[in-house]
Amino acid sequence: MQNVYENILSALQIDALNEMQEASIKANQEADNVILLSDTGSGKTLGFLIPVLESLDKTAPGTQALIVVPSRELALQIETVWKNMRTGVKITCCYGGHKRETEENNLQEAPALIVGTPGRLGDHIRRENIKTDTIRMLVLDEFDKSLELGFVDELEFILNSLTGLKKRLLTSATDTVEIPEFVKMDNPVTLDYLSGEPAPALAIKYVESPDKDKLDTAFQLVCKLGNRSTIIFCNHREAVERTNSLLKDKGLVSVFYHGAMEQNEREAALAKFRNGSSNLLVTTDLAARGLDIPNIRYIIHYHLPTTEAIFTHRNGRTARMDASGTAILIIGPEEHLPDYISEEVELIDVEGDYEIPEKPKWTTFFIGAGKKDKVNKIDIVGFLSNRGELKKEDIGLIEVKDFYSFVAVRKSKASHVLNLIQNQKIKNKKVKINVAK
CATH class of the missing domain: 3.30.70.330 (RRM (RNA recognition motif) domain)
Incomplete structure (x- = not known):
């Protein structure tokens, strides 16, 4: 198997597996039920895809492994990593927001591996597009988020349909999740690689807005930061569109992203942000999980996150792996820094005349x-x-x-x-x- 590892790492242009990934591989070789707790951006995807690969019998027919994720973006990301691993094993990605018929065609000849969101997977199982009797391994990735988004009923239906299940691997970026009985994680091996702290490369700062409407402060801040890849998080879809529109009116190049958009609109917005046609993405917390966009320099919390977990996941979009990043909270006149931020936080002064950043090339x-x-x-x-x-x-x-x-x-x-x-x-x-x- 060592040669297989080397081929995968070479295909992914990675020098070596990290400690967490190696521990996950070993635990999954020795145990049927594994819980992997690890920070966002730490490489969990490879930490479960290699065990999935090891579980597959390339000579056996039918679907053998199922990966369930909370969002289509995460599903697509996992599909991309699997294809880049060059395993030679077919994967099919199932998610809402595009034609089910496309997936039905891909499922006619059962792929060895399926990744998808709970709603669409449940739909395919009910229609018998996915034959579950051959599935032996299940991965529940970002399981805490699936519970948080209310997918409990669909998850229970999917798991109850997997009558031949032998192995379960559950991943989470938090250790506070309660695992329902229907998951049947009997005597699991738990790998806890949570740091409990923001990544060392992450700096946290704040700026004070004199007005309850923070738009002018956000504009000044973006101009001060310059032409760097930046995500602005808002708490509501309406605020996302309003903020994006007003920043564009002021001369900034910006795109927006939220759950009520059509799938092709979302993909267009993300493509523009990824390829540098826009260095500014205004979004809801939908983008706080699963989006693997490299080299994001700044996270701006236009609205304060409602929980510490959301704060952590938003910040996880930057300072990934060896890169550095900065999270900046905009504090309104009636707001204060959240209690869970205990360290010294630098105040940024945005007063002054700043030029609008150079337009993307x-x-x-x-x-x-x-x-x-x-x-x-x-x-x-x-x-x-x-x-x-x-x-x-x-x-x-x-x-x-x-x-x-x-x-x-x-x-x-x-x-x-x-x-x-x-x-x-x-x-x-x-x-x-x-x-x-």
């Missing part, structure tokens, strides 16, 4: 073709190079979804490229191409 194109059209990243690079006359350095991050794709293009070249490619074909098919909305 990238823009995002929407391409109306994706994996189901047999289009991949290499096809898109070739198309933009040959038909759009772009150099390699003018093409940024590419994300290929099932039925459409997003690609970052250097903004200075965007208008010229669009004119060149408007009536051209990708893989002999004319597709819709425009600047992503």
Whole structure:
């Protein structure tokens, strides 16, 4: 198995497994029920995917392992990591917000591994699209969040459907969760790698807003911080859209993200944020879990988090692995720093005349073709190079979804490229191409 580990690490461009990941592999080799407690951003995904891989019998038919997660974003992230591991084992991702028929087609020939959200998985099981009798291993990732979001009934239905289950692995970023009886975690081995503290690379600061409406303070703060990747957390969807709109009115380039958006709108917003078309993302706590976006420098708590756990998960989007990051709370005139922040916290002065940060050098194109059209990243690079006359350095991050794709293009070249490619074909098919909305 050592060679397999080396191949996986090489594929993921990782030098070595960390202590938590090695402990998880060992525990899952020796025990049927394992609880893995570890901080957000510490590498839990690989800590359970390798045990999943070890549990699979490549000669056996049917689905053998099921991973249940609280959000579609986390499901997609896990799918991406699994594919990047180059295991040669089929995975299918199931989540709400897009056509069930797409997943039904993928499930016709049962994949060895399925990852998905409770609602969609329960739906497929009821429709018998997922045959549960061959499933031997279950992973409940971010289990505390699934309970917090009210998925108890769906989880109970799913687990009661898994009659042949032999192994259970439950992960959480908190040790306060009560595990319901239906999970049947009998005599589990618990691995506690929670630090109990913010990551050492995380600095916590605050700024005082003279007004209850914190918009001007947030604007001044973003201008002071400059053109760095920043997430602004609000407590409500309406506040997200209002804050995003008003910051854009003031001249900032910003995108927003929340649970009431259509799936393609969410994916477009995240693509723009990931590829640098926008360095500012305004969001609800939906983005506090499962979004693996590298190099986020600042977290701004526009609204104070309602609990310490939410504060921790929001902050977990930055200072990941070896990177540093800063979390900044905006304190209104009738507010104070939360009691759970016990350390010395630096006050930031945002008074002064700051220039609006330089606009991003990238823009995002929407391409109306994706994996189901047999289009991949290499096809898109070739198309933009040959038909759009772009150099390699003018093409940024590419994300290929099932039925459409997003690609970052250097903004200075965007208008010229669009004119060149408007009536051209990708893989002999004319597709819709425009600047992503």
